[in-house]
Amino acid sequence: MTANQLLHKAILKRELRRNDASDNYVYLDDTIPNEAASDITLDNASESSLRNLASRGKQLATDEFSKNNQLRAFFKARAVPFIRKASKELIP
Numbered sequence: 001m002t003a004n005q006l007l008h009k010a011i012l013k014r015e016l017r018r019n020d021a022s023d024n025y026v027y028l029d030d031t032i033p034n035e036a037a038s039d040i041t042l043d044n045a046s047e048s049s050l051r052n053l054a055s056r057g058k059q060l061a062t063d064e065f066s067k068n069n070q071l072r073a074f075f076k077a078r079a080v081p082f083i084r085k086a087s088k089e090l091i092p
Contacts, residue, residue, distance in 0.1 A: 026071055028060050 009027070016022045032040055032053075040049045065071055 023070055026064060026068065028057070028064055030056055030060050032056075 013022070013025065016025050036049070036052065040053060045053070065075075
């Protein structure tokens, strides 16, 4: 994890703690094997490498979903659709 990612993670966790919402944070991370690391780059990843990354992410999310009761509870109820209200600043 880069220093920038660590900084953002720390800032987010601090804000969640300050607002008594630490339980609202789910962190998914995995390590790519050395054999695959040279094939998987953001600049020139092959289609098969991207599919591999996507499947690893889905598997990690599935594992966390099966273990985390709060995450499962979050997806039980359908969210109310978001309807953007026109801002007074945008109305001519």
